[in-house]
Amino acid sequence: GGALSPLLYILYKDNISLLRTIQGIKLGMFSDDLSIFTKGLKKEKQIKSLQEAVLYLQWYSLHHGLMLNFDKTVHFLFHKKRSAPKPPTFYFSKDLQEKYPTGYNTFPKLGVNIPVNFTTEPSKYLGITFNQKMDFHIHAQKTCDRMMRIYYSMNRTIKNMWRIKCDLTWTLLDTCILSIFEYSSIIWPFFKKYTKTLWLRLYDRIIRTTFHAIRGTPKIHMYHQLDTMDLEHRLTLLNSKHFSRIIRTPRSGILRRELENVYWPIIKHWVRMRGCLPSHRGSSEKSSAFF
Secondary structure, three states: OOOOHHHHHHHHHHHHHHHHHHOOOEEEOOOOEEEEEEOOOOOHHHHHHHHHHHHHHHHHHHOOOOOOOOOOEEOOOOOOOOOOOOOOOOEEOOHHHHOOOOOOOOOOOOOOOOOOOEOOEEEEEOOOEEEOOOOOOHHHHHHHHHHHHHHHHHHHHHHHHOOOHHHHHHHHHHHHHHHHHHOOOHHHHHOHHHHHHHHHHHHHHHHHHOOOOOOOOOOOHHHHHHHHOOOHHHHHHHHHHHHHHHOOOOEEEEEEEEHHHHHHHHHHHHHOOOOOOOOOOOHHHHHHHOO
């Protein structure tokens, strides 16, 4: 719980990035949160790779004197099917826990292999709620409920402060409520239409509250008055800023290579499909530079 805890965690877990050498395994680590996931493989290979990753994580923790919390370790199954498929079973090895020689005597002994807990409940990771369908509707609904509670409390207070300027009202609403919108901007493109409608209605309601405008007031005039944009363009622009900052990462970084090898070919294909970029016949993939 101390200020140095995330830094110490990263120092201890730095070499765990070797998990990426296992076929199909992706690793996400932010502060003291760790997630291992896979995609693009057949089911049998996915199960084999994930089990290998779990055992490597157990060995690495034992080797460095770190204790795994088996109760808080869960695995989650994403799917697009109408009915959920049977989840695979992963486990922590009792033989590895008991027979691996370490200089630490504080590790618990396992009588049997400990299965990794499986959950179907929506899981929260880095402030984003994931469900099995990956449509983020539950996250959007929870975010709306949270913003409505803040909105009602602030709106009741602002009505009693009718002497303050409109600019101050907008600053308060923009800082306390709309910043919650912006935190989830990275998943905005993945929202379905009915999910986006929830946020668009709430956003328009907040804009009208700033002026206490009637329902028929054109929104474009209020946007210009507040020097802002509609929610669609606002979140899209914010994503563009985030992506442009990622592109400016050092060329030697892992994130840079991930963008160049995975996302940049997708972007080029998307642009060519829309006729914005001429395709050069006979040119190799390496000839197109990644700026």
